[in-house]
Structures are given as C-alpha cells and as structure tokens.
Amino acid sequence: MTTKQISQLETEKYAEFAGGHGMGSAIFFDLVGNQLPFPAFDPRNLVIMTASPFAGTFVPGSGRCEVQGLGPGLYPVEWFAHSNFGGRFTAQLKFAGWDGIVVEGASDEPVWINVVNDQVKIESAKGVWGLNTWDAQEEISKRVIPGLKMGEWVELAQNYHTSQIPAVVTCGPVGESLSRLGCLLHGPGSQAALGGFGAVFGSKKLKAISVLGTGGVPIADPKALMDARLWFRQFQWDVDNPRDPEIFENGYALIAGKPKGGNVANRLPSRAVACASCPRGCKERTEDASTNEAVCAGTMVGGNDVMHQYGAGHWQVMATSGYIRALMREGVIGEGTEYDPGDLPAQGGGFGGGGFGGGGTGNSYWEALYKKMSTRDDKFGDLIAEAAARMAEKLGRYPKDVNDGTVRLTYWGTQEHYTSQVQVDWGYGSIFGERDLMLHMMSNYPLHWMAQERNPYLTAEEASDLYRQAMVPYEDDRYLVDYGESPETGIYSDSKIRLVAWVKHYEKFWMGMGFCGWRWPLCITNNTADRRGATPHAEPKFWNAITGQNMTFADSMEIGHKIYTLDRSIWVLQGRTKKMETFPDYIYDQGAGGNILPMYIDGEWKYDAGRGRKLDRAKFEDFKTRFYKFEGYNPENGFPTEATLAEMNMPEVAETLKKNNKLG
Amino acid sequence: MPGSKKPEKEVDAAKNKVSRRTFLATGGAIVAVDAIVSSATGNAAAASPASPAPASESYPASKGYILYDSRKCAGCTTCMLSCSLVHYGEQNLALSRIQIMQDSFGKYPNDIVMAPCLHCVDPTCVSNCPVDAAYVDTDNGNVRRIDTEKCIGCQTCLRECSQEFHRTVWNTSLNKSSKCDLCIDTPYWSETGGPGGKQACVESCPFKALKFTDETPEQTAEGYNVKLRNEHWFRLGFQDEDNPQPAGRGFGGFGASGEGSRRRKTESKTQPEAKE
Numbered sequence: 001m002t003t004k005q006i007s008q009l010e011t012e013k014y015a016e017f018a019g020g021h022g023m024g025s026a027i028f029f030d031l032v033g034n035q036l037p038f039p040a041f042d043p044r045n046l047v048i049m050t051a052s053p054f055a056g057t058f059v060p061g062s063g064r065c066e067v068q069g070l071g072p073g074l075y076p077v078e079w080f081a082h083s084n085f086g087g088r089f090t091a092q093l094k095f096a097g098w099d100g101i102v103v104e105g106a107s108d109e110p111v112w113i114n115v116v117n118d119q120v121k122i123e124s125a126k127g128v129w130g131l132n133t134w135d136a137q138e139e140i141s142k143r144v145i146p147g148l149k150m151g152e153w154v155e156l157a158q159n160y161h162t163s164q165i166p167a168v169v170t171c172g173p174v175g176e177s178l179s180r181l182g183c184l185l186h187g188p189g190s191q192a193a194l195g196g197f198g199a200v201f202g203s204k205k206l207k208a209i210s211v212l213g214t215g216g217v218p219i220a221d222p223k224a225l226m227d228a229r230l231w232f233r234q235f236q237w238d239v240d241n242p243r244d245p246e247i248f249e250n251g252y253a254l255i256a257g258k259p260k261g262g263n264v265a266n267r268l269p270s271r272a273v274a275c276a277s278c279p280r281g282c283k284e285r286t287e288d289a290s291t292n293e294a295v296c297a298g299t300m301v302g303g304n305d306v307m308h309q310y311g312a313g314h315w316q317v318m319a320t321s322g323y324i325r326a327l328m329r330e331g332v333i334g335e336g337t338e339y340d341p342g343d344l345p346a347q348g349g350g351f352g353g354g355g356f357g358g359g360g361t362g363n364s365y366w367e368a369l370y371k372k373m374s375t376r377d378d379k380f381g382d383l384i385a386e387a388a389a390r391m392a393e394k395l396g397r398y399p400k401d402v403n404d405g406t407v408r409l410t411y412w413g414t415q416e417h418y419t420s421q422v423q424v425d426w427g428y429g430s431i432f433g434e435r436d437l438m439l440h441m442m443s444n445y446p447l448h449w450m451a452q453e454r455n456p457y458l459t460a461e462e463a464s465d466l467y468r469q470a471m472v473p474y475e476d477d478r479y480l481v482d483y484g485e486s487p488e489t490g491i492y493s494d495s496k497i498r499l500v501a502w503v504k505h506y507e508k509f510w511m512g513m514g515f516c517g518w519r520w521p522l523c524i525t526n527n528t529a530d531r532r533g534a535t536p537h538a539e540p541k542f543w544n545a546i547t548g549q550n551m552t553f554a555d556s557m558e559i560g561h562k563i564y565t566l567d568r569s570i571w572v573l574q575g576r577t578k579k580m581e582t583f584p585d586y587i588y589d590q591g592a593g594g595n596i597l598p599m600y601i602d603g604e605w606k607y608d609a610g611r612g613r614k615l616d617r618a619k620f621e622d623f624k625t626r627f628y629k630f631e632g633y634n635p636e637n638g639f640p641t642e643a644t645l646a647e648m649n650m651p652e653v654a655e656t657l658k659k660n661n662k663l664g
Numbered sequence: 665m666p667g668s669k670k671p672e673k674e675v676d677a678a679k680n681k682v683s684r685r686t687f688l689a690t691g692g693a694i695v696a697v698d699a700i701v702s703s704a705t706g707n708a709a710a711a712s713p714a715s716p717a718p719a720s721e722s723y724p725a726s727k728g729y730i731l732y733d734s735r736k737c738a739g740c741t742t743c744m745l746s747c748s749l750v751h752y753g754e755q756n757l758a759l760s761r762i763q764i765m766q767d768s769f770g771k772y773p774n775d776i777v778m779a780p781c782l783h784c785v786d787p788t789c790v791s792n793c794p795v796d797a798a799y800v801d802t803d804n805g806n807v808r809r810i811d812t813e814k815c816i817g818c819q820t821c822l823r824e825c826s827q828e829f830h831r832t833v834w835n836t837s838l839n840k841s842s843k844c845d846l847c848i849d850t851p852y853w854s855e856t857g858g859p860g861g862k863q864a865c866v867e868s869c870p871f872k873a874l875k876f877t878d879e880t881p882e883q884t885a886e887g888y889n890v891k892l893r894n895e896h897w898f899r900l901g902f903q904d905e906d907n908p909q910p911a912g913r914g915f916g917g918f919g920a921s922g923e924g925s926r927r928r929k930t931e932s933k934t935q936p937e938a939k940e
Contacts, residue, residue: 057755058745058868087768091741095757134769150767151777151829159836163763163779163829187768214836216756222749222852229746229868239736240872240894249899259738259871260900269903271772272871274740279870281738289771 001204002043002105006120011099016649018556019099020052021082021512022563024068027102028080029570034656036573040072040196041178041203043106049093049169049209050101052513056094056217056276058229059542060236061519063276065090065169065192066512071435072203073180073196073316075389075413076580079434080570081195082512085169086275087186087293090514092167095213107205112140112170115211117160125207132309133172133185140210141166160214170208171198172311173374178202179385181320181373183313188305189283189294190275193313194414194435196387220548228541235525235534236279247457248526254296254518255446256526260284262295262518265304275516282518295518302347303366310370315436316387319415321369323388323407332395339380344368389413405586411436419595420587422483422610423448424491429503431581432627434571439507440517446524447481451596451607458531460598461605463524470523470535473554474498483610484599492619497630505560510539512563561631562648565640568633569653572662578638581624587615634664723790725880726783727805728846728859730762730866733892734778735904736873739766743865743874747844750853750864752837761833761844762865762874778889780865780874781831781844783808785883789821789832789843797821797841798832804848805859815840827885846876 014023027048038044047069054062064084071081093101096117103113107122110129114121123143128136142148144166145156155161167186175182175198182198183191201207219225237258242248248256259272262282272281273293283293291299297314301307307317324333325347333339345364372381383391388407392398401407410416411430417438420427430437447463450456458466468480479489480499489495506521522533536553543551568576594609601608629635632644641664645654657663744760752759763779770776787808790798797814798821801807810821810832817839821832832843847857847864855862859878866874873892881887891904898907 056745058740058742058749060870091757138769150770151765151779153829153834159839161834161836162758163765164757165765165767214758216748216752216754216759218754219749222753223854226746226749226853226864226868229742233870236870238872239870239897239900240892242896245896245899249896258900260902269772271735271776272738272900272902273768274738274870276741277745278738278740279742281740281871285768285770285772285775287772289769289775292770293768 001103001107001111001122001206004107004111004122006122009102016559017563018053018509018513018559020050020514021066021068021508022559022566023100024048024050024066024082024512025080025563025566025570027100028068029566029653029656031102031104033570033573033653034659036570037077037575038070040070040078040200042070043204044104045070045200045203047103047197047200047204047206048100049089049103051090051093051099053546054277054513054515054542055090057219057225057542057546058277059546060229060232061275061278061280061516062514062542063087063090063278064514064516065093065186066514067184067192067195067197069195069197069200070574071195071197072178072199073182073194073313073387073413074435075393075409077571077574077576079412079574079576080567081197081434083184083192083194083197084514085184085186085190085192086278086516087190088164088167088276089169089186089211091276092164092211092213094217095215096211097213097215098211101209103204103206106203110205110207112206112208112210114140114144115209115213116144116156117213117215125205128207129176129205130173133170133311134188134309136170136172136208137168137185137187140168140170140208144210144212156212156214162212162214164212166210166212168208168210170311171201171206172309174310174312174370174385175199175202176207177374177376177385179312179373179376180387180390181312181316181385183311183316185308185311188289188292189298189308191298191308191313193297193315194438196313196316198311198313217546219546221545225542225545228538228545231541232279232534232538235522235527235538237527243527243529244457247455251453252446252449252526254282255449257519263291263299264296265294265299266291278516278519280519301366303363303370306363306367306370310374312370312373315415319407319409320384320388320391323391323401324369324384326401326406327391327395332397333380333383339383340378341372341380342378344372344380387413388415403585405584405590408584408586410584410587418448419592419610420583421592421613421615422491422595423597424483424496425499425503427583427587427615428496428500428623428627429507431583432500432504433507434567437503437507438517439503439511441519441521441523446526448595448597450524450526451598456607457526458524459605460607462531464598464600464605466532467523470521470533471499471502472536473557474502479600481598482600482605483595483597484601484608485610485613486600489600492616492623494626494630497623497627500627501561501630502557504564505557507560508563508567509556509560512560562650565632565644565648566650566653568638569640569645569650569657572639572657573660576638578624578628578636581638583615583620588617588620589614637664639664723785723787723800724802724806725785726800726807726846726859727878728807729783729877729879729881729888730780730844730846730863731875731877731881731888731890731892732778732780733873734776734889735773735891736871736893736897737764737776737778738871738873739764739776740870742868742870746864746868750847750850750857751842753852759833759835759837759842761831761842763829763831763833765829777829778873779827779829779831780888781808782827782881782883782885782888783844783846784826785880786826788824788826792820792824794818794820798843801845801848805846807846807848807858808843809845809848810841810843812838812840812842817841 110125
C-alpha cells in the first residue's frame with residue numbers, strides 16, 4: 001500500500017503447508033517474523049487473505065476466505081490472528097487465477113484493490129471511503145462493471161466473460177475509524193468478525209478488495225471428484241425426502257444441516273442461501289432484503305443490518321454492548337459522567353438488550369451506537385470504539401471486571417462462547433489459541449445441541465463412540481469424548497490432551513482450507529442410517545481428487561500440527577508465555593452454567609451438563625504442562641523446542657526463536 | 665498448489681469499459697470486430713450474415729428437459745461447477761451450460777435468475793445456425809446440441825437464442841459456442857447422460873431445484889420454472905402463497921420445545937428500503 005507496487009508471490013514455495021491458513025502463516029513468518037513484535041496498526045502488519053485448493057470447487061462447505069494478520073481486537077497482545085468469511089470471494093479469487101492476496105504497508109490516501117483475472121490494480125477510493133459496507137460494495141461493483149445488471153452476460157475485455165458480479169470485501173465506517181470492533185464484510189451479512197481486521201484495513205487506508213475471475217480450477221481427477229461429490233449426498237439433508245422427518249423437521253435447525261435456520265431473526269418470506277459450494281444454505285434472503293445472508297450472531301445483535309452496514313464485528317459487539325450496559329448501570333459511564341453518551345437514544349432490542357430480533361435498520365439506539373464507534377467524536381464514542389477489553393483497561397477495571405465475570409472476555413479479549421469448564425476442547429482450544437475457537441461442529445453442533453434436546457437420537461456412549469472413531473489418529477481412545485471429571489478419562493486426562501490436539505490440528509489444516517464451522521468436521525449426522533458422519537473419509541477423498549496427491553487423514557493432521565506449531569512460534573515471538581494461557585478467575589471460582597455432553601461417570605456413559613463445575617487451577621496447570629509436552633513444546637514455558645521444529649522442517653523458525661531467546 | 669493462472673491477455677476493465685464482441689461471418693472467414701454495444705442481441709441484425717428468420721421447419725421435440733424452481737435455488741452454483749466438470753474436467757462457472765445469477769442485496773424472489781437451456785420445441789439456435797453446427801440429435805432423444813467441430817464461432821446461436829439471457833454459452837477456450845446436451849457427452853463422468861440417463865446438474869443440486877422431465881413444458885421461461893418444493897420444504901419454515909405462515913422454525917437444539925417456541929416473533933411488517 002505504501003509504494004502502490006504489486007508483486008507476485010509463487011505459492012509453490014509453500015506447498016508443504018498445503019494452502020489456506022498454513023500458507024498464510026508461512027508467508028507472514030517469512031515476510032515479518034523477524035521483526036516481531038510490533039503493533040497491529042503498524043504499516044508492517046499484513047493482511048493475508050487466502051483461498052485453498054478447495055476454493056472454486058464444489059467441495060461442500062469449503063468456500064470461506066481465511067484472513068490473517070495481527071489482530072487489534074485481541075488482548076492483551078494484538079496476537080497474530082485469523083478470521084474468515086463465507087460467500088463467493090475465494091471462488092472468484094481462484095477463478096481469477098490467484099491463491100491469495102497479501103496486503104503490505106499503508107497508503108497515504110484511501111484506495112481499493114481491483115482484481116480482474118490477472119489484472120490487479122490499486123484504485124482511488126475517492127467516493128467510496130466513508131460509505132457504509134453495502135453502498136461501498138455496490139459502488140465498487142459498478143466501477144468494475146459500469147452498467148452492471150444482474151442477469152446479463154458481460155464480456156470483460158477480450159474474451160473474458162461472465163454472468164457473475166464482482167465479489168467485494170470491505171471495511172465499514174467502524175473500521176475506517178480504527179475501531180477495534182471493525183470487521184470485514186462481504187455481501188450484506190458475511191463477516192470476518194473476529195480480530196478487528198476491518199480496523200487493519202482502515203489503518204492501511206484500504207477500503208475494499210474486489211475480485212472477479214472468468215477462469216477455472218483444474219482438477220487432477222475429475223471423475224473421482226464428481227463421484228466424491230455425489231457420494232457426499234448421503235450426509236446432506238434431503239430437502240424432498242428427509243430421513244426421520246418426524247424427529248428432525250421440527251427443531252434441530254442448526255444440527256440437522258438443513259436449509260434455513262441460521263437466521264434467528266427472520267420470519268419473512270425468504271429463500272435459503274448458500275455460500276459458494278455449500279449444500280446446506282443456512283443463510284436467507286428475504287422479500288424486503290432485510291437480514292439478507294446474515295446468520296446466528298449476525299442476526300442476534302440489535303439493529304443487525306445497521307451493524308453490518310457500519311462494519312462492526314458481531315462477536316465483539318455482543319461483549320462490548322453488554323459491557324456498556326453494565327457500566328451504565330453502575331454509573332461508571334453515562335449521562336453526567338466523563339463518558340457522557342450525549343444524545344444516545346434509549347436502548348432497543350438485540351442480544352442482551354431485550355431478546356432476539358431487532359432486525360432491519362430501524363433501531364435508533366443501535367445505529368447511534370455504531371455511529372459513535374465510527375466517528376469517535378466524543379469521549380464516549382472514543383471509549384467504546386476500543387471494544388470491551390480496552391474499555392476495561394482504560395477505565396482501570398480490567399482485572400476486576402474480567403475476573404469476576406462482569407464482562408466475560410474469557411480468552412484474549414473475546415467473549416466466552418461455550419462453557420469452558422465443561423466443553424473443554426472449546427475452552428482449552430481457545431486459550432491455547434488466540435481467540436474464541438469458533439469450531440462449532442466438533443462438540444457443539446450436533447453433539448451438544450442433540451444432547452440438549454429432550455430425546456437425543458444417540459445415547460451418550462453411541463455419540464462418544466462415533467466421534468472418537470472419526471478422530472484419526474486418536475480413534476482408539478475410548479474416552480476421547482468424555483467430558484466428565486474422572487481423573488483417568490475426564491477433562492484433565494490424557495484423553496483430553498489428545499482431543500484438544502485433534503481440535504487444534506483439524507482447525508489449522510481443514511478449517512484453514514476454507515471449511516465452514518457449521519459443516520466441518522462432520523463426525524456424526526442425522527442424515528445417515530447409522531448416524532456416522534463424513535469425517536475422516538470425505539476430507540482426503542476430496543483433497544486427493546483435486547490435487548492428485550495421495551494424502552491420508554493422518555497426514556493432514558500432522559501438517560495441522562506443524563501449522564499450529566508455526567502459529568505458536570509467532571505468538572511466542574509476540575510475547576506469549578505459559579502464565580498468560582490462563583483463564584479469568586471466574587472460570588475457577590464460579591460454577592458453570594452447564595453444557596450437556598457425554599460423560600463417563602461411575603462406569604457409565606450418560607449425558608450431563610456439568611452444572612456448577614469449577615475448573616481446578618492446579619489440575620489445569622498440570623494439564624497445560626502435559627499438553628505442551630505432548631505437542632513437542634517446552635513444558636516449562638510452552639515454547640516450541642529446537643527438536644520439534646527440526647522434525648517439522650522449520651529450521652528458520654527455530655533460528656528466529658533462538659535469536660529472541662524464545663526457543664523452547 | 666492447484667490454481668489456474670490466466671494467460672496474458674488484455675483486460676480493459678481498468679478503463680471502466682465493458683466490451684462485448686460480435687463477429688462478422690463472411691464466406692467462412694471470421695473477422696473480429698470490437699464494438700461497445702448495450703446488448704449482444706441488440707446488435708444481432710448488424711452482425712449476422714443475413715437477417716435470421718424464425719424457425720420455419722419443424723423439429724421433433726426433445727425427449728428431455730430440465731425444469732427448475734427459482735425459489736428453491738440457494739445459489740450455491742454446484743450445478744454450474746458440476747456441468748463444467750463433467751464436460752471439460754475443470755470447475756469453471758463461465759464454461760457451465762447452466763447459468764445461475766444472483767444479487768446478494770436483492771429481494772426474494774427476484775434475487776436469483778436461473779438460466780438453463782430450454783431445449784425449445786422451436787430451437788432458434790438450430791434453425792439459425794449458418795453451418796448446421798447446432799442440430800437436433802435424433803440418435804439421442806432429439807436433444808438440441810452443438811457440434812463443436814462444425815461450429816465456426818459466428819455466435820449467431822447466442823444472438824438468436826429465444827431467451828433474453830441466451831442459453832447457448834460462449835466457450836472462450838475454444839472460441840466456439842456450446843450448449844446443454846443433457847449430459848450426452850460427458851467425458852469426465854462415469855454416468856450415462858441424455859434422456860433416460862442422468863444429468864450432472866440435477867444429480868448434484870443439493871436443494872433439488874432442478875428436475876429432469878421427458879414431458880414438453882409450456883414454451884415459455886415460466887413453463888420451465890415450476891414449483892419443486894413439497895411439504896418438507898415448508899416444514900423448514902419457508903413460505904409461499906399456499907403456505908403463508910412460517911412453520912417448524914427452531915433455533916438450534918432449542919427446537920420446538922425450547923427457545924424456538926419462546927422466541928419473540930419478528931413482525932412481518934414491511935420495513936424501509938434496506939439500503940437507505
């Protein structure tokens with residue numbers, strides 16, 4: 001951005017990382033690893049957006065775009081972070097012939113990046129900067145294709161033609177103002193919500209990136225790929241003749257993999273909408289275009305369309321808006337205080353503020369709130385734009401408010417998701433990462449929510465057994481999915497070390513390939529007779545058909561381990577310590593609200609919520625030490641060891657850690 | 665790393681111009697004429713060797729058609745990618761012989777346009793082809809096809825397609841026209857296609873928004889755009905004229921017994937324009 005130069009990076013160099021997240025991590029390390037640490041708003045920070053070998057293909061639920069770089073939304077360090085968004089972006093990127101985009105430096109004036117096949121241009125964002133995310137996408141699309149109208153063939157110069165419209169990802173006014181709540185938005189509701197990448201765009205004066213491609217993705221074995229795709233139909237919801245409709249049609253919306261169900265606010269006539277290649281269609285478009293393509297948290301936050309238009313990340317908005325309410329109740333901020341919100345209207349609906357809903361654009365409270373984040377024109381606006389963690393820090397309340405659970409910033413400034421004391425792969429997996437894990441289909445959908453139903457379709461033992469059979473290479477561990485407290489098999493056991501390792505390695509390899517957390521991994525499903533899911537057979541089946549390789553699932557998990565080790569090395573260079581990987585006090589001192597999952601209790605498998613459970617400090621510390629050792633890190637500090645890095649063929653990483661006295 | 669780098673070609677998008685090329689066929693030689701026009705069909709008369717006439721001869725009706733339900737389509741483009749895969753061995757939206765277009769910001773149901781070939785009773789692509797490359801395959805269920813070997817790339821079939829969004833597809837790799845053949849010729853698929861066989865788009869559509877039929881539909885676009893949603897669709901909470909109330913909605917595992925039934929209903933009021 002600084003020099004406005006465009007160069008080409010050969011991705012073949014990163015083939016050992018396979019693509020997607022791993023390739024992004026390797027590029028980040030190569031380009032700036034030896035300069036760490038530095039702040040997220042430093043021009044040296046990168047925004048790396050990667051596709052994977054799956055992008056542009058019809059591999060189910062594989063079209064998300066991985067975004068990486070230092071994340072200003074994270075705390076206490078702006079960790080090297082990842083977020084991702086669905087839609088059509090990576091498909092178009094791949095059709096244009098590219099595996100990814102790396103943004104370096106910072107522009108002195110607002111710009112956007114225009115990618116049409118092999119032509120990449122940095123364009124002036126005059127007339128676009130300042131627009132909301134929806135208007136910005138529309139304006140940029142018109143600049144790419146003047147007279148753009150859906151439903152026409154367009155020939156882009158000589159013999160490049162398409163019926164598709166450009167795929168644009170943009171920051172909003174919230175990101176432009178460097179608010180740490182800033183997200184990236186593609187379409188009306190697909191967010192890269194975590195990490196604050198909208199603000200990184202803002203810091204680089206980069207408004208948006210548009211991609212449009214008219215080429216194709218070569219396939220090593222087309223017949224095998226077509227066969228694999230048709231084979232996968234057994235795991236999909238059959239819209240005309242679903243299995244066990246009397247059980248699954250009414251309810252089970254998120255776990256049955258059926259169309260619709262992701263938008264919790266909409267009751268309007270609508271269609272199901274899928275991201276590129278997704279057979280589920282959890283999104284919707286409505287008859288008045290409100291709440292279009294937003295799902296789950298994107299529809300639960302008050303004034304959600306306005307949130308998307310301003311470009312505020314829903315997961316950060318949830319924590320921050322709740323904290324604003326708490327502080328107002330205490331009189332710390334609010335009318336007559338140093339942080340007077342001025343003409344902020346009374347609060348309306350939205351998450352934590354009056355129930356679900358609040359869809360559409362008409363909620364004046366939420367619009368005013370987002371506007372204050374984006375203008376930062378008074379002390380209140382400037383405070384809330386920093387997001388909950390740094391609000392607490394600025395007010396001198398971080399230790400108290402986070403440790404007593406007033407604001408549940410359980411892991412790295414991001415809000416608690418599923419109960420950390422019970423669903424430990426999520427809790428531990430987040431604290432051993434850099435933000436909320438957001439890996440839903442592991443032990444949340446469908447496992448947790450199936451159990452939450454009064455009549456789960458699998459017993460606890462059956463569910464646990466199917467899960468562990470899918471979790472290669474640890475499939476022989478019968479207690480892999482036991483969330484009880486038994487010393488031998490429960491949440492502090494070696495079985496959970498393997499479980500957390502599996503989750504992290506799957507996250508780094510397969511989720512990093514653009515897989516959707518609402519689709520993958522698919523360890524069980526209601527759509528097959530024996531409830532067996534597609535994991536671990538589908539992943540290598542698709543991979544090998546596309547690439548021509550002969551990779552096993554176990555191979556992929558080894559690469560996932562390598563990628564996790566690289567990410568951890570980057571965090572270590574940023575200052576990660578063993579002591580930091582600790583939960584706030586309330587996780588240890590306050591009883592959990594409960595999270596129904598399979599548990600092996602007194603020799604029997606049963607579903608239990610673990611209600612009231614507190615995490616044991618000493619046992620978690622011991623678990624952490626053993627987890628480090630299991631992963632090949634120094635058990636005393638969690639730093640990757642020279643031997644591990646040598647075994648993984650990352651000598652340059654070892655060298656950089658050594659120079660910084662951080663080698664484990 | 666799989667990927668497809670495009671060959672060096674000029675792209676004039678940077679000039680904020682969109683060009684549509686038409687071709688002038690003269691005695692078999694093809695001369696490219698660059699022109700900025702508003703519509704390919706709008707320039708048809710000038711670009712064609714002679715003013716095309718409607719089909720005057722009758723053709724045997726195709727024994728196969730693809731019906732579609734544009735309200736059931738979710739825009740995943742799996743059908744398009746299947747089409748290009750089985751025909752060309754790559755996944756490429758531009759090469760697909762069925763086209764799905766969508767506007768993420770649009771209003772249902774006008775946010776998606778589905779454009780499969782209709783295999784018209786009166787196939788203007790066939791009747792207007794100057795070299796008989798477009799033909800009725802009487803050996804294979806009278807499917808309307810294009811013989812790539814014969815095609816001279818004049819694009820007459822694109823211009824003369826009876827549909828506003830032409831269903832004949834320009835193959836930029838070959839500089840030839842192509843069109844749906846109901847999967848008669850699919851070198852990259854193990855299945856047998858054509859009437860009586862399988863079609864890749866139909867087989868792969870996760871939402872079953874495409875359906876093969878051997879009955880000739882009414883010869884309008886609407887005649888092919890039919891309701892393929894049955895009662896199971898509406899139990900997911902979708903609505904139409906016959907099913908005006910959302911039913912069976914449940915958020916996650918909360919299901920009918922929990923939060924789904926407790927949740928406050930969002931009124932179905934008409935909201936202001938989403939993009940104000």
